Amino acid sequence: MAGPYRGRETWRGLMDPNANERFTRLYAAHYLAVLAYCARRVSRSEAEDITNEAFAVLWRKMDQFDPESPLPWLYRVALGLIKNRRRATRRTAALVSKLGGMGKRADDAVDVVVVRRERDREVLGVLGRLSNSDQEVLRLSIWEELPAADIGLVLGCSTSAAEQRLHRAKKRLAQKLSPILPRSAPSPQSLEEGGRP
Amino acid sequence: MKSSVDIAVEAMRQSNPVPDPASLADVMMRPEVFLTTTKETSPAMSTTQQATHPPTGETPHRRRNLTALVAAFAVVLVVGAIIALLTATQTQEPATPADVTQAFIDARNAGDGESLSAMLSEGAFIYGGGADSSATLASQAEWFGAVGWEWTLVDCEEGPGSAETQVHCSYAHDNAWSRALGIEQINDGGAFTFVVADGTIKSFVHDWQQTTFSPAVWAVFVTWVRDNHIEQLPVILSDECCTAITTAEANAVWQELTVEFVAEVEASS
Numbered sequence: 001m002a003g004p005y006r007g008r009e010t011w012r013g014l015m016d017p018n019a020n021e022r023f024t025r026l027y028a029a030h031y032l033a034v035l036a037y038c039a040r041r042v043s044r045s046e047a048e049d050i051t052n053e054a055f056a057v058l059w060r061k062m063d064q065f066d067p068e069s070p071l072p073w074l075y076r077v078a079l080g081l082i083k084n085r086r087r088a089t090r091r092t093a094a095l096v097s098k099l100g101g102m103g104k105r106a107d108d109a110v111d112v113v114v115v116r117r118e119r120d121r122e123v124l125g126v127l128g129r130l131s132n133s134d135q136e137v138l139r140l141s142i143w144e145e146l147p148a149a150d151i152g153l154v155l156g157c158s159t160s161a162a163e164q165r166l167h168r169a170k171k172r173l174a175q176k177l178s179p180i181l182p183r184s185a186p187s188p189q190s191l192e193e194g195g196r197p
Numbered sequence: 198m199k200s201s202v203d204i205a206v207e208a209m210r211q212s213n214p215v216p217d218p219a220s221l222a223d224v225m226m227r228p229e230v231f232l233t234t235t236k237e238t239s240p241a242m243s244t245t246q247q248a249t250h251p252p253t254g255e256t257p258h259r260r261r262n263l264t265a266l267v268a269a270f271a272v273v274l275v276v277g278a279i280i281a282l283l284t285a286t287q288t289q290e291p292a293t294p295a296d297v298t299q300a301f302i303d304a305r306n307a308g309d310g311e312s313l314s315a316m317l318s319e320g321a322f323i324y325g326g327g328a329d330s331s332a333t334l335a336s337q338a339e340w341f342g343a344v345g346w347e348w349t350l351v352d353c354e355e356g357p358g359s360a361e362t363q364v365h366c367s368y369a370h371d372n373a374w375s376r377a378l379g380i381e382q383i384n385d386g387g388a389f390t391f392v393v394a395d396g397t398i399k400s401f402v403h404d405w406q407q408t409t410f411s412p413a414v415w416a417v418f419v420t421w422v423r424d425n426h427i428e429q430l431p432v433i434l435s436d437e438c439c440t441a442i443t444t445a446e447a448n449a450v451w452q453e454l455t456v457e458f459v460a461e462v463e464a465s466s
Contacts, residue, residue, distance in 0.1 A: 120211065143210070
Protein backbone atom coordinates (compact mmCIF):
# COMPACT_ATOMS: atom_id res chain seq x y z
CA MET A 1 0.00 0.00 0.00
CA ALA A 2 1.30 3.46 -0.90
CA GLY A 3 0.79 6.59 1.16
CA PRO A 4 2.62 8.70 3.69
CA TYR A 5 1.63 6.64 6.73
CA ARG A 6 2.85 3.40 5.24
CA GLY A 7 6.01 5.16 4.14
CA ARG A 8 6.61 6.31 7.68
CA GLU A 9 6.30 2.74 8.92
CA THR A 10 8.87 1.59 6.36
CA TRP A 11 11.19 4.40 7.33
CA ARG A 12 10.89 3.45 10.98
CA GLY A 13 11.65 -0.15 10.12
CA LEU A 14 14.83 0.95 8.34
CA MET A 15 15.91 3.22 11.18
CA ASP A 16 15.12 0.76 13.94
CA PRO A 17 14.80 -2.85 12.80
CA ASN A 18 14.08 -3.90 16.39
CA ALA A 19 11.08 -1.58 16.77
CA ASN A 20 8.56 -4.39 16.38
CA GLU A 21 10.25 -6.53 18.96
CA ARG A 22 10.69 -3.65 21.40
CA PHE A 23 7.06 -2.62 20.99
CA THR A 24 5.82 -6.18 21.55
CA ARG A 25 7.89 -6.42 24.71
CA LEU A 26 6.63 -3.08 26.05
CA TYR A 27 3.07 -4.00 25.15
CA ALA A 28 3.22 -7.33 26.98
CA ALA A 29 4.87 -5.78 30.01
CA HIS A 30 2.67 -2.71 30.44
CA TYR A 31 -0.67 -3.11 28.68
CA LEU A 32 -2.56 -4.30 31.76
CA ALA A 33 -1.00 -1.65 34.00
CA VAL A 34 -2.06 1.10 31.59
CA LEU A 35 -5.53 -0.42 31.23
CA ALA A 36 -5.88 -0.55 35.03
CA TYR A 37 -4.66 3.07 35.25
CA CYS A 38 -7.41 4.11 32.82
CA ALA A 39 -10.09 1.90 34.40
CA ARG A 40 -9.42 3.64 37.73
CA ARG A 41 -10.30 6.97 36.14
CA VAL A 42 -12.88 6.37 33.41
CA SER A 43 -15.49 3.81 32.44
CA ARG A 44 -14.33 0.37 31.35
CA SER A 45 -15.12 0.79 27.66
CA GLU A 46 -13.40 4.18 27.57
CA ALA A 47 -10.44 2.69 29.42
CA GLU A 48 -9.96 0.12 26.68
CA ASP A 49 -10.18 2.77 23.96
CA ILE A 50 -7.74 5.09 25.69
CA THR A 51 -5.28 2.29 26.41
CA ASN A 52 -5.30 1.29 22.75
CA GLU A 53 -4.82 4.92 21.74
CA ALA A 54 -1.91 5.24 24.18
CA PHE A 55 -0.18 2.22 22.64
CA ALA A 56 -0.89 3.56 19.17
CA VAL A 57 0.94 6.75 20.24
CA LEU A 58 3.78 4.61 21.58
CA TRP A 59 4.02 2.75 18.27
CA ARG A 60 4.10 5.99 16.28
CA LYS A 61 6.90 7.30 18.50
CA MET A 62 8.96 4.13 18.80
CA ASP A 63 11.80 5.69 16.82
CA GLN A 64 12.24 8.49 19.38
CA PHE A 65 11.15 6.64 22.48
CA ASP A 66 13.44 6.29 25.46
CA PRO A 67 12.50 3.00 27.10
CA GLU A 68 14.20 3.84 30.40
CA SER A 69 10.91 4.58 32.17
CA PRO A 70 8.12 3.48 29.83
CA LEU A 71 5.31 3.14 32.34
CA PRO A 72 5.24 6.77 33.58
CA TRP A 73 5.54 7.84 29.93
CA LEU A 74 2.52 5.70 29.01
CA TYR A 75 0.58 6.98 32.03
CA ARG A 76 1.34 10.52 30.94
CA VAL A 77 0.06 9.84 27.42
CA ALA A 78 -3.07 8.18 28.83
CA LEU A 79 -3.65 11.11 31.19
CA GLY A 80 -3.47 13.53 28.26
CA LEU A 81 -5.96 11.41 26.29
CA ILE A 82 -8.33 11.28 29.28
CA LYS A 83 -8.14 15.08 29.67
CA ASN A 84 -8.84 15.57 25.97
CA ARG A 85 -11.90 13.33 26.18
CA ARG A 86 -13.18 15.12 29.27
CA ARG A 87 -12.83 18.44 27.50
CA ALA A 88 -14.61 17.13 24.41
CA THR A 89 -17.38 15.61 26.54
CA ARG A 90 -17.83 18.89 28.40
CA ARG A 91 -18.14 20.79 25.13
CA THR A 92 -20.66 18.28 23.82
CA ALA A 93 -22.67 18.44 27.05
CA ALA A 94 -22.66 22.25 26.91
CA LEU A 95 -23.84 22.15 23.32
CA VAL A 96 -26.59 19.63 24.11
CA SER A 97 -27.63 21.80 27.04
CA LYS A 98 -27.71 24.90 24.83
CA LEU A 99 -29.82 23.09 22.29
CA GLY A 100 -32.36 22.31 25.00
CA GLY A 101 -31.51 18.66 25.42
CA MET A 102 -31.16 16.97 28.75
CA GLY A 103 -27.70 18.14 29.81
CA LYS A 104 -25.48 15.63 31.48
CA ARG A 105 -22.58 16.49 33.73
CA ALA A 106 -19.46 15.99 31.68
CA ASP A 107 -17.60 13.92 34.24
CA ASP A 108 -20.51 11.48 34.63
CA ALA A 109 -19.73 10.10 31.22
CA VAL A 110 -16.19 9.16 32.01
CA ASP A 111 -15.90 8.79 35.75
CA VAL A 112 -17.97 5.65 36.11
CA VAL A 113 -15.97 3.12 38.05
CA VAL A 114 -16.97 -0.12 39.68
CA VAL A 115 -17.49 0.41 43.38
CA ARG A 116 -17.40 -2.69 45.50
CA ARG A 117 -18.42 -1.51 48.95
CA GLU A 118 -20.42 1.30 50.51
CA ARG A 119 -17.33 2.59 52.31
CA ASP A 120 -15.47 2.67 49.02
CA ARG A 121 -18.31 4.66 47.51
CA GLU A 122 -17.97 7.23 50.29
CA VAL A 123 -14.20 7.39 49.97
CA LEU A 124 -14.40 7.78 46.18
CA GLY A 125 -17.07 10.46 46.65
CA VAL A 126 -14.74 12.43 48.91
CA LEU A 127 -11.85 11.87 46.51
CA GLY A 128 -13.99 13.25 43.69
CA ARG A 129 -14.50 16.49 45.62
CA LEU A 130 -10.77 17.21 45.75
CA SER A 131 -9.17 19.20 42.94
CA ASN A 132 -8.25 17.28 39.80
CA SER A 133 -4.56 17.73 40.52
CA ASP A 134 -4.95 16.41 44.09
CA GLN A 135 -6.94 13.42 42.84
CA GLU A 136 -4.35 12.54 40.23
CA VAL A 137 -1.33 12.75 42.50
CA LEU A 138 -3.12 10.63 45.14
CA ARG A 139 -4.16 7.98 42.61
CA LEU A 140 -0.66 7.79 41.17
CA SER A 141 0.84 7.30 44.61
CA ILE A 142 -1.77 5.09 46.29
CA TRP A 143 -3.33 3.12 43.45
CA GLU A 144 -0.50 3.00 40.89
CA GLU A 145 2.05 2.90 43.74
CA LEU A 146 4.50 5.12 41.88
CA PRO A 147 7.43 6.74 43.68
CA ALA A 148 7.64 10.53 43.68
CA ALA A 149 10.18 10.59 40.85
CA ASP A 150 7.82 8.70 38.54
CA ILE A 151 4.86 10.80 39.65
CA GLY A 152 6.91 13.81 38.57
CA LEU A 153 7.44 12.21 35.16
CA VAL A 154 3.71 11.65 34.70
CA LEU A 155 2.71 15.12 35.87
CA GLY A 156 5.60 16.91 34.22
CA CYS A 157 7.10 18.32 37.39
CA SER A 158 10.19 17.74 39.51
CA THR A 159 10.44 15.02 42.16
CA SER A 160 10.33 17.50 45.01
CA ALA A 161 7.31 19.26 43.49
CA ALA A 162 5.59 15.87 43.24
CA GLU A 163 6.43 15.16 46.88
CA GLN A 164 5.03 18.53 47.95
CA ARG A 165 1.86 18.06 45.93
CA LEU A 166 1.39 14.58 47.37
CA HIS A 167 1.95 15.77 50.92
CA ARG A 168 -0.61 18.56 50.55
CA ALA A 169 -3.10 16.29 48.78
CA LYS A 170 -2.87 13.64 51.51
CA LYS A 171 -3.57 16.28 54.15
CA ARG A 172 -6.59 17.52 52.25
CA LEU A 173 -7.84 13.96 51.74
CA ALA A 174 -7.51 13.26 55.47
CA GLN A 175 -9.37 16.49 56.32
CA LYS A 176 -12.23 15.61 54.00
CA LEU A 177 -12.37 11.96 55.07
CA SER A 178 -12.17 12.59 58.82
CA PRO A 179 -15.99 12.87 59.30
CA ILE A 180 -16.60 9.43 57.81
CA LEU A 181 -13.59 7.45 59.00
CA PRO A 182 -12.87 6.19 62.54
CA ARG A 183 -9.95 7.99 64.16
CA SER A 184 -8.03 4.72 64.45
CA ALA A 185 -8.77 1.25 63.16
CA PRO A 186 -8.70 -1.29 66.02
CA SER A 187 -6.11 -4.00 65.68
CA PRO A 188 -7.23 -7.65 66.04
CA GLN A 189 -5.20 -7.79 69.22
CA SER A 190 -6.99 -4.87 70.85
CA LEU A 191 -10.35 -6.47 70.05
CA GLU A 192 -9.23 -9.73 71.63
CA GLU A 193 -8.21 -7.79 74.71
CA GLY A 194 -11.64 -6.29 74.99
CA GLY A 195 -11.04 -3.18 72.90
CA ARG A 196 -13.97 -1.65 71.07
CA PRO A 197 -14.06 -0.45 67.49
CA MET B 198 -2.05 4.88 66.84
CA LYS B 199 -2.32 5.68 63.16
CA SER B 200 -2.44 9.31 62.06
CA SER B 201 -5.49 10.60 60.23
CA VAL B 202 -3.39 10.81 57.05
CA ASP B 203 -2.39 7.13 57.34
CA ILE B 204 -6.02 6.13 57.88
CA ALA B 205 -7.14 8.18 54.89
CA VAL B 206 -4.42 6.69 52.67
CA GLU B 207 -5.35 3.18 53.75
CA ALA B 208 -9.05 3.85 53.08
CA MET B 209 -8.21 5.12 49.62
CA ARG B 210 -5.96 2.12 48.97
CA GLN B 211 -8.85 -0.20 49.85
CA SER B 212 -11.21 1.70 47.55
CA ASN B 213 -9.02 1.04 44.51
CA PRO B 214 -11.53 0.09 41.79
CA VAL B 215 -8.96 -2.12 40.04
CA PRO B 216 -6.68 -3.56 42.73
CA ASP B 217 -5.43 -6.31 40.44
CA PRO B 218 -4.65 -5.34 36.81
CA ALA B 219 -4.48 -9.06 35.90
CA SER B 220 -8.27 -9.18 36.33
CA LEU B 221 -8.52 -7.14 33.11
CA ALA B 222 -6.55 -9.60 31.00
CA ASP B 223 -9.61 -10.70 29.01
CA VAL B 224 -9.58 -7.53 26.88
CA MET B 225 -5.91 -7.57 25.94
CA MET B 226 -5.41 -7.56 22.18
CA ARG B 227 -2.53 -9.10 20.32
CA PRO B 228 0.25 -6.54 19.76
CA GLU B 229 0.33 -7.42 16.05
CA VAL B 230 -2.79 -5.25 15.68
CA PHE B 231 -0.55 -2.23 16.16
CA LEU B 232 2.35 -3.46 14.08
CA THR B 233 0.42 -3.66 10.81
CA THR B 234 -0.95 -0.30 9.88
CA THR B 235 -3.59 -0.83 7.23
CA LYS B 236 -6.66 1.10 6.35
CA GLU B 237 -8.86 -1.67 7.69
CA THR B 238 -7.17 -2.00 11.07
CA SER B 239 -5.64 1.30 12.09
CA PRO B 240 -3.84 1.22 15.44
CA ALA B 241 -5.73 4.35 16.42
CA MET B 242 -9.07 2.64 15.80
CA SER B 243 -10.85 2.33 19.10
CA THR B 244 -12.59 -0.81 20.29
CA THR B 245 -15.85 1.14 20.04
CA GLN B 246 -15.11 1.95 16.41
CA GLN B 247 -14.23 -1.67 15.77
CA ALA B 248 -17.50 -2.74 17.35
CA THR B 249 -19.43 -0.50 14.96
CA HIS B 250 -17.66 -2.07 11.96
CA PRO B 251 -18.53 -5.78 12.29
CA PRO B 252 -17.02 -8.25 9.88
CA THR B 253 -19.00 -8.84 6.72
CA GLY B 254 -20.95 -12.09 6.27
CA GLU B 255 -23.57 -11.47 8.94
CA THR B 256 -27.06 -12.62 8.07
CA PRO B 257 -29.85 -10.00 7.87
CA HIS B 258 -31.70 -11.93 10.56
CA ARG B 259 -28.82 -11.70 12.95
CA ARG B 260 -28.43 -8.00 12.15
CA ARG B 261 -32.13 -7.39 12.92
CA ASN B 262 -31.77 -9.16 16.27
CA LEU B 263 -28.74 -7.04 17.04
CA THR B 264 -30.61 -3.84 16.17
CA ALA B 265 -33.51 -4.83 18.44
CA LEU B 266 -31.06 -5.60 21.24
CA VAL B 267 -29.29 -2.25 20.84
CA ALA B 268 -32.64 -0.41 20.80
CA ALA B 269 -33.77 -2.18 23.98
CA PHE B 270 -30.46 -1.38 25.63
CA ALA B 271 -30.78 2.28 24.65
CA VAL B 272 -34.27 2.47 26.20
CA VAL B 273 -32.97 0.94 29.44
CA LEU B 274 -30.11 3.44 29.47
CA VAL B 275 -32.39 6.46 28.98
CA VAL B 276 -34.83 5.30 31.70
CA GLY B 277 -31.89 4.63 34.02
CA ALA B 278 -30.42 8.08 33.34
CA ILE B 279 -33.75 9.79 34.12
CA ILE B 280 -34.11 7.87 37.40
CA ALA B 281 -30.51 8.65 38.35
CA LEU B 282 -31.03 12.34 37.55
CA LEU B 283 -34.20 12.53 39.65
CA THR B 284 -32.53 10.73 42.57
CA ALA B 285 -29.47 12.96 42.36
CA THR B 286 -31.51 16.17 42.42
CA GLN B 287 -33.50 14.93 45.42
CA THR B 288 -30.50 13.93 47.54
CA GLN B 289 -27.97 16.59 46.52
CA GLU B 290 -26.56 18.55 49.44
CA PRO B 291 -25.99 22.29 49.06
CA ALA B 292 -22.43 23.09 47.99
CA THR B 293 -20.25 24.70 50.67
CA PRO B 294 -18.25 27.86 49.83
CA ALA B 295 -15.11 25.69 49.82
CA ASP B 296 -16.69 23.31 47.29
CA VAL B 297 -17.75 26.22 45.08
CA THR B 298 -14.32 27.84 45.07
CA GLN B 299 -12.57 24.53 44.40
CA ALA B 300 -14.95 23.75 41.53
CA PHE B 301 -14.23 27.21 40.13
CA ILE B 302 -10.47 26.59 40.23
CA ASP B 303 -10.94 23.12 38.70
CA ALA B 304 -12.85 24.63 35.77
CA ARG B 305 -10.15 27.28 35.39
CA ASN B 306 -7.45 24.58 35.39
CA ALA B 307 -9.43 22.59 32.82
CA GLY B 308 -9.63 25.65 30.54
CA ASP B 309 -13.41 25.37 30.71
CA GLY B 310 -14.63 28.95 30.28
CA GLU B 311 -18.27 27.94 29.91
CA SER B 312 -18.42 26.10 33.23
CA LEU B 313 -16.55 28.95 34.84
CA SER B 314 -19.11 31.50 33.62
CA ALA B 315 -21.96 29.28 34.81
CA MET B 316 -20.58 29.45 38.36
CA LEU B 317 -20.73 33.26 38.45
CA SER B 318 -23.86 35.02 39.61
CA GLU B 319 -25.38 37.58 37.28
CA GLY B 320 -23.41 40.83 37.28
CA ALA B 321 -20.59 39.25 39.30
CA PHE B 322 -17.73 41.58 40.20
CA ILE B 323 -14.50 40.48 38.51
CA TYR B 324 -11.23 42.26 39.12
CA GLY B 325 -7.50 41.66 38.71
CA GLY B 326 -5.25 39.11 37.06
CA GLY B 327 -6.04 40.45 33.61
CA ALA B 328 -9.81 39.94 33.75
CA ASP B 329 -12.50 42.51 34.42
CA SER B 330 -15.71 40.73 33.40
CA SER B 331 -17.16 37.24 33.25
CA ALA B 332 -16.51 37.23 29.48
CA THR B 333 -12.80 38.04 29.83
CA LEU B 334 -12.54 35.58 32.70
CA ALA B 335 -13.94 32.84 30.47
CA SER B 336 -11.66 33.57 27.52
CA GLN B 337 -8.73 33.81 29.92
CA ALA B 338 -9.63 30.35 31.28
CA GLU B 339 -9.48 28.98 27.74
CA TRP B 340 -6.05 30.55 27.46
CA PHE B 341 -4.97 28.94 30.74
CA GLY B 342 -6.11 25.62 29.30
CA ALA B 343 -4.16 26.24 26.08
CA VAL B 344 -0.87 26.73 27.94
CA GLY B 345 -1.53 24.13 30.66
CA TRP B 346 -1.80 26.58 33.51
CA GLU B 347 -2.62 24.99 36.83
CA TRP B 348 -3.59 26.76 40.02
CA THR B 349 -3.45 24.96 43.35
CA LEU B 350 -5.22 26.47 46.34
CA VAL B 351 -2.78 26.33 49.24
CA ASP B 352 -4.55 27.87 52.25
CA CYS B 353 -8.10 29.17 52.31
CA GLU B 354 -9.74 31.18 55.06
CA GLU B 355 -13.46 31.66 55.24
CA GLY B 356 -14.85 34.84 56.74
CA PRO B 357 -17.99 34.95 58.86
CA GLY B 358 -21.39 35.32 57.28
CA SER B 359 -24.37 33.19 56.46
CA ALA B 360 -25.90 34.80 53.36
CA GLU B 361 -22.52 35.65 51.84
CA THR B 362 -19.15 34.12 52.65
CA GLN B 363 -15.81 35.62 51.76
CA VAL B 364 -13.13 33.04 50.97
CA HIS B 365 -9.52 34.20 50.76
CA CYS B 366 -7.03 31.69 49.31
CA SER B 367 -3.32 31.79 48.72
CA TYR B 368 -2.23 29.70 45.76
CA ALA B 369 0.71 28.17 43.93
CA HIS B 370 0.79 27.86 40.17
CA ASP B 371 2.68 26.48 37.21
CA ASN B 372 2.11 25.91 33.52
CA ALA B 373 3.47 23.85 30.64
CA TRP B 374 6.40 26.26 30.20
CA SER B 375 7.53 26.15 33.83
CA ARG B 376 7.09 22.39 34.03
CA ALA B 377 9.20 21.94 30.89
CA LEU B 378 11.83 24.21 32.44
CA GLY B 379 11.84 22.04 35.58
CA ILE B 380 10.54 24.83 37.80
CA GLU B 381 8.34 23.79 40.69
CA GLN B 382 4.96 25.35 41.42
CA ILE B 383 5.54 28.99 42.32
CA ASN B 384 3.93 30.86 45.18
CA ASP B 385 4.65 34.54 44.63
CA GLY B 386 2.29 35.67 47.39
CA GLY B 387 -0.68 36.00 45.05
CA ALA B 388 -4.20 35.35 46.29
CA PHE B 389 -7.78 34.81 45.18
CA THR B 390 -10.63 36.40 47.09
CA PHE B 391 -14.12 35.07 46.43
CA VAL B 392 -17.53 36.10 47.72
CA VAL B 393 -19.85 33.11 47.58
CA ALA B 394 -23.62 33.33 47.98
CA ASP B 395 -26.29 30.72 47.20
CA GLY B 396 -23.72 28.39 45.68
CA THR B 397 -22.53 30.96 43.13
CA ILE B 398 -19.65 33.41 43.03
CA LYS B 399 -20.67 37.03 43.43
CA SER B 400 -17.17 38.43 43.36
CA PHE B 401 -13.76 37.18 42.26
CA VAL B 402 -10.64 39.24 42.82
CA HIS B 403 -7.24 37.99 41.72
CA ASP B 404 -4.15 39.54 43.24
CA TRP B 405 -1.60 38.15 40.79
CA GLN B 406 1.94 38.63 42.08
CA GLN B 407 4.59 37.65 39.54
CA THR B 408 7.94 38.65 40.99
CA THR B 409 9.35 35.12 40.61
CA PHE B 410 7.22 33.74 37.79
CA SER B 411 7.67 36.63 35.40
CA PRO B 412 11.47 36.54 34.97
CA ALA B 413 11.85 32.78 35.43
CA VAL B 414 9.08 31.60 33.11
CA TRP B 415 7.13 34.27 31.25
CA ALA B 416 10.18 36.14 29.99
CA VAL B 417 11.85 32.90 28.90
CA PHE B 418 8.84 31.88 26.82
CA VAL B 419 8.31 35.31 25.27
CA THR B 420 12.00 35.54 24.39
CA TRP B 421 11.79 32.12 22.75
CA VAL B 422 8.78 33.25 20.69
CA ARG B 423 10.63 36.42 19.71
CA ASP B 424 13.66 34.39 18.60
CA ASN B 425 11.76 31.66 16.77
CA HIS B 426 8.36 33.00 15.70
CA ILE B 427 8.56 36.77 15.81
CA GLU B 428 5.71 37.00 13.30
CA GLN B 429 3.39 35.47 15.91
CA LEU B 430 4.13 38.04 18.62
CA PRO B 431 1.42 40.51 17.53
CA VAL B 432 -1.01 37.59 17.29
CA ILE B 433 -0.57 36.58 20.94
CA LEU B 434 0.52 39.79 22.70
CA SER B 435 -1.08 43.21 22.53
CA ASP B 436 2.05 45.06 23.66
CA GLU B 437 5.00 42.91 22.53
CA CYS B 438 5.90 41.87 26.04
CA CYS B 439 3.33 41.56 28.67
CA THR B 440 -0.35 41.41 27.82
CA ALA B 441 -1.78 38.21 26.39
CA ILE B 442 -4.45 38.22 23.71
CA THR B 443 -6.92 35.49 24.67
CA THR B 444 -9.29 35.24 21.74
CA ALA B 445 -10.03 31.74 20.43
CA GLU B 446 -7.73 32.34 17.43
CA ALA B 447 -4.90 33.60 19.63
CA ASN B 448 -5.37 30.73 22.08
CA ALA B 449 -4.87 28.24 19.25
CA VAL B 450 -1.55 29.93 18.44
CA TRP B 451 -0.59 29.99 22.14
CA GLN B 452 -1.21 26.25 22.25
CA GLU B 453 0.84 25.52 19.12
CA LEU B 454 3.75 27.61 20.37
CA THR B 455 3.56 25.99 23.80
CA VAL B 456 3.71 22.48 22.35
CA GLU B 457 6.75 23.44 20.28
CA PHE B 458 8.45 25.22 23.18
CA VAL B 459 7.95 22.26 25.53
CA ALA B 460 9.24 19.79 22.94
CA GLU B 461 12.31 21.93 22.29
CA VAL B 462 13.13 22.43 25.97
CA GLU B 463 12.62 18.75 26.76
CA ALA B 464 14.75 17.70 23.81
CA SER B 465 17.59 19.97 24.90
CA SER B 466 17.55 18.95 28.55
